[in-house]
Amino acid sequence: MGTLAAAQPLLIGLLLLWSSYGKFADPQQADRTALPRLVGDSRAKPVYQAVAVVEALIALALLLPPSWAIEAFAAVALSAGFTGFLVYSKVVVPEASCGCAGKSAKPVGNRAIARALLLLATAGLATTASTGWWSAGAGVLVLVVEAVAFAMLSAELDRYWLLPLRRFRIRLSHPYAGTASDDTPLVATQRRVLLSPAYRAVDGLLRSDIHDYWDDEDWRFVSYAARYDGRRATAVFAVPHQDSTPAAIRVAVVDEEGLTLYRPTMLATTG
Structure with missing residues (x-):
């Protein structure tokens, strides 16, 4: 000892x-x-x-x-x-x-x-x-x-x-083929994201469908390929498991090093 x-x-x-x-x-x-x-x-x-x-x-x-x-x-x-x-x-x-x-x-x-x-x-x-x-x-x-x-x-x-391990898993199995740890299908999470003010705030920056997702405690994170000011980026949506309101979903656009490029601070709750 x-x-x-x-x-x-x-x-x-x-x-x-x-x-x-x-x-x-x-x-x-x-x-x-x-x-x-x-x-x-x-x-x-x-x-x-x-x-x-x-x-x-x-x-x-x-x-x-x-x-x-x-x-x-x-x-x-x-x-x-x-x-x-x-x-x-x-x-x-x-x-x-x-x-x-x-x-x-x-x-x-x-x-x-x-x-x-x-x-x-x-x-x-x-x-x-x-x-x-x-x-x-x-x-x-x-x-x-x-x-x-x-x-x-x-x-x-x-x-x-x-993240490399998760991407390898996705290559072996399409992300919609399974469910995450809280048994919520990814398609249900996608539906919530699409209806959220956070999605509308960055919709013009997105360049892909969902290409990665993971659960971390009370949140599910969903990422999309994006571009911001001509740079390759990733839009990461944080979707709470316990709050189903669209306004509860948050988003950040980050670069390849993980630095936040854009994060909406005020999101409208109505379309």
Whole structure:
């Protein structure tokens, strides 16, 4: 257990550097999170960047010698803050994205909260370490399993492994041939999308029928090929399972990197 605990700062440090880099690279992500609601529109971006600075400082403290317990306790406090913020986002601003580590238009879901809790658990384990990660020996090998778990919980990485798997499945079976996890046929979801204000808002941008779909907790996501300002893009519709009203459906047009190009903010409820 001692070597396992000692190895945790290496993984935590790398994750925090990744998260910090994502915030520095695209500070506009702050507008898509719950920060504007929590701290105000004018302060959202500065707070977002301040969190990135804190993440980077804690990451460097964890990765570089010497090894102090205070670094791990700081990571625990940061992870607890992440968890609380994501729970707040899911409850108070359910359409807000995580803004954690990369470009993702998905609303905060259980995967993001589970990732924050996993980070909190690893940080808690790191507080029991008595040596630095560079002395962990074989304990570092366990980090591979933990890193895979973090990757599977990271919506920002879905385009690298999960979406290719889904596209491969679609090649083997037409999407209308099956149903998704909540037993709602895709054709029923398509009907709801076609009748929604969100669809009317982007209809002129669409260049295909449904080419991908997936369920994630309380939402079904349906994507169409699109073009925006002459660029190839993807229109992603978020269709709630529990709310059948057309106005509840949301849409975002994203580029190939997942950056949001267009998101209607006000959708009429009548045609």
